[in-house]
Amino acid sequence: MVKLVLLHKADSIYEDEPDVVYDFPRAYLKAVREAEGDWIVYYEPVKAGARGYFAVAKIQRIIPKPGVEGRYLALIEPGSYLPFDAEVPRLVEGRPLEASLTEPDGSPKKGGAVQLAVRRLPEADFARIVDLGLPQDLERREATRYNPVPDDLAEQNTPFQRPILERLTRRPYRDVAFRRKVREAYDYRCAMSGLQLRNGGGRPEVQAAHIRPVERQGSDAIRNGLALSGTLHWMFDRGLISVAEDCETILVSRNKVPGDVVARLLRPDGKLWKPSDRKNWPSPANLKWHRENVFGQVVTDEPISWG
Known part of the structure; x- marks a missing residue:
């Protein structure tokens, strides 16, 4: 299995419903099949200012799209989709979050892999993107949002560092x-x-x-x-x-x-x-x-x- 970045555009010809199904052409079938049963990150570019990475989900299985030759549907595992608390930009301090989109000097690549609608995502890149979109201490942030914890208690409220996948399923x-x-x-x-x-x-x-x-x-x-x-x-x-x-x-x-x-x-x-x-x-x-x-x-x- 392998993790992926899936490109989603609200105005595209592909009939995606990110929490239910991802619609894609045959060209990406091999890569998406490799991710069957694993987690993916959704990414959406926006002309007015990139929306970036916006959610995670898990691919349950892949089927041919009924009535459409050359198209397939990745069915999303029920209950797995989760939007990011904060959408994550493609570049952080001028550097891409995906290794495949990064030149040896750390600068962003242009064309090629950047244009792919389906990209393989190393575990380290997946973890970094999820940590930025769904912080470890999200529960503490919400609990103290309107009732801040006094300084003398802050140390006691240090969040337990949970593994990424445990956090996504809790x-x-x-x-x-x-x-x-x-x-x-x-x-x-x-x-x-x-x-x-x-x-x-x-x-x-x-x-x-x-x-x-x-x-x-x-x-x-x-x-x-x-x-x-x-x-x-x-x-x-x-x-x-x-x-x-x-x-x-x-x-x-x-x-x-x-x-x-x-x-x-x-x-x-x-x-x-x-x-x-x-x-x-x-x-x-x-x-x-x-x-x-x-x-x-x-x-x-x-x-x-x-x-």
Whole structure:
């Protein structure tokens, strides 16, 4: 097995969905087959200023693309995709992070390997890129973000140096990474109430909800998340509310949720408040899954008090 860098362009002819599938031509089949069962890093160049490396994922298996001669699909292992907390530039202090893109004097190569959509990635390069995108101390950073640890306690909070792959598969770490990215994408505003509430210490009250739960083949992609207040998160997970086929109209289980509660909790226009960056809008496929598998179908013994 071998690790890879996979080039992704949102406006390309290839129908990628980074947390689900990577679409590629036959020319790269040998290299991608070598990475079957291993981790990859996604990279996206942007003309206005390179987005750079933006996520990791694991290739589960490769299949021919149905109905398209000469194209293949790398299926992403469910639950493996994780966006970087901070996107990583291709160059750091003028030097590429990939050895294959570096001249002997440390300067960046031009053309050739730089243009490849699939590049083999040595373990050391993979570790360096992941460390920059998903820092070891991410959990501590989040825990102390609005309540800094006093200097005399800082030494006690030195993070345990976990191996890269252990960090990528630990649920607590992934939950923190997911929460940070989803709340940031929604500007710390609840997608259904439109409110941007913070407590006295400046801590955002909004939570990050998975549209399709990880344990039911959902991912930690921003597009599988909604920023919601605690109450609306609870209602969403229990199928009392959802989002319509137009991906913006909020659906309410009217026989279970009183009208005055709807008026108090939801935006007056009944529409979803979405991120400013379109690439972070909720996935239509995941919203459809929630409508068909959760909305109006979750049975709970918990008493509902709308007082």
